[in-house]
Amino acid sequence: MKIPFRFILNRAAFYLFTLWAAITINFLVPRMMKGDPVSAYMNKYRGQITPEAEHAIRTLFGLDEETSLWQQYLDYWGLLLRGDLGRSFSNGLAPVGEVIAVALPWTVGLVGLATILSFLTGTVLGAVVGWKRGSRADVIVPITTFFSTVPYFWLGLIAIAVFSSTLGWFPASHAYDKGSAPEFTIGFVGQVIAHGALPLITILIASLGGWILGMRNMMLTVLDEDYITVAQAKGMPNRRVLWRYAARNAVLPQLSSFALSIGFIVSGTIVMELVFSYPGVGKMLLDATAAKDYPLMQGLFLIITLAVLCANILADVAHAILDPRTRQSEG
Numbered sequence: 001m002k003i004p005f006r007f008i009l010n011r012a013a014f015y016l017f018t019l020w021a022a023i024t025i026n027f028l029v030p031r032m033m034k035g036d037p038v039s040a041y042m043n044k045y046r047g048q049i050t051p052e053a054e055h056a057i058r059t060l061f062g063l064d065e066e067t068s069l070w071q072q073y074l075d076y077w078g079l080l081l082r083g084d085l086g087r088s089f090s091n092g093l094a095p096v097g098e099v100i101a102v103a104l105p106w107t108v109g110l111v112g113l114a115t116i117l118s119f120l121t122g123t124v125l126g127a128v129v130g131w132k133r134g135s136r137a138d139v140i141v142p143i144t145t146f147f148s149t150v151p152y153f154w155l156g157l158i159a160i161a162v163f164s165s166t167l168g169w170f171p172a173s174h175a176y177d178k179g180s181a182p183e184f185t186i187g188f189v190g191q192v193i194a195h196g197a198l199p200l201i202t203i204l205i206a207s208l209g210g211w212i213l214g215m216r217n218m219m220l221t222v223l224d225e226d227y228i229t230v231a232q233a234k235g236m237p238n239r240r241v242l243w244r245y246a247a248r249n250a251v252l253p254q255l256s257s258f259a260l261s262i263g264f265i266v267s268g269t270i271v272m273e274l275v276f277s278y279p280g281v282g283k284m285l286l287d288a289t290a291a292k293d294y295p296l297m298q299g300l301f302l303i304i305t306l307a308v309l310c311a312n313i314l315a316d317v318a319h320a321i322l323d324p325r326t327r328q329s330e331g
Contacts, residue, residue, distance in 0.1 A: 011316055015309055022305040027076050030294040031069070085302065086295035090288060096299035100281070104303070106175055107280035110196050111269050112262070114203035119258050121204070122211020127247040129212065130219025131238075141213055148209030152202070156275035159202050170198040173277035199276045207261075214257065218250035225249075259315035260308070 079086070085096035122144075129137045147155070164172035176182070176191040222228065223246055231241045270282035281300060288296040 011313070015313060019305070019309060022309075023077075023080065023302065024073075026298050026301050026305070027073055030298060031072075080302075085299040088288075088293055088296040088299075090291040090293040090296065096295050099296060100284070100299055100303060103279055103281045103284045106278065107269055107273075107282065110200060110278070110280070111203065111272070114200045115207070115258075115261050117200075118204050118207040119211055119254070119261070122208050123215045123247075123251060123254055125208075126212040126215025127219055127242065127250065130216040130223070130250070131242050131246065133216075133220060133223075141209075141216060144205075144209035144212050146209070147205050148207065150206070152206050153271050153275055155206055156199070156202050156272065159198055160275070163198060171195045172198075175279050199272055199278060203272060210257075211254070215250060215254055218253055219246060222246050222250045255315045259311040262307070262311040262314075 083097065085100075087093045088096050088099045091099050125140060129140055160172045163169045171177075171194055173195075175195050176188060177195075180188060180191060182188065228241065228246055231245050232238075269278075269280055270286055272278065273280045273283040274286075281303070285297070285300045287293075288300065
């Protein structure tokens, strides 16, 4: 397989421009909002901080009124290139990177695993249901679609009421038992699995219908193509026609949706984390917004942007590998 250099160059230029635009917007939006984090911080500790200390804090956060916006922008890029995301007002002026690093593994571990499982399971089931169209397998589609239409917070509360409060099979909240501290031991890992099982199952049930329906519809379109008819006329085994020809082409639109879902793992879990009191990035973003903690908000938005871009790059690579027309048309 040969990927044209022009294809790689076009994709690289596009994503570099997108990254620059996202970081620039991330810099400008907080400065366009009413007030600023330093003023909010000063109101919280009114009378305890001198004007000199306020000036030092503004300088520390790159919000010195005596510095031009252009210079603030250059300083912001300089901090980013050094890996400095600033300091969080709502976490005792702790570095934003350290604050995010505490919550990020919980969200990526739980929601990332649930998203990958739902994509793989839904894609395989959708391919099989589409291949066996008109059979009893079609009953899977309305059942899973029904659960996808149920509001997630309601589904989560029902799951807690049934499987936690009534049956006692799973813990109802948090990522591990109260009184425990994160450590790499068999006991603690067991606690994490027990606490994460119910949120993972609810996410899987809520998102499975979309993947199945999307893959089934694409399979119905692909199965009408001439190359499928020719492959069957040549006497190829049905399993090979299904997975080597039909499913391989039908999965291409699914990859784009999967890339977006992977990218938004770090932001699309607010409801789940509120329902299950899970210590992830979604709840942190909500708390940072309520506290007007702009440095933490900027850091989280930057992480979300990078996640979306990386996921789309992987989707482009997968498209180029699976579909030669993509790399040929852009090359």
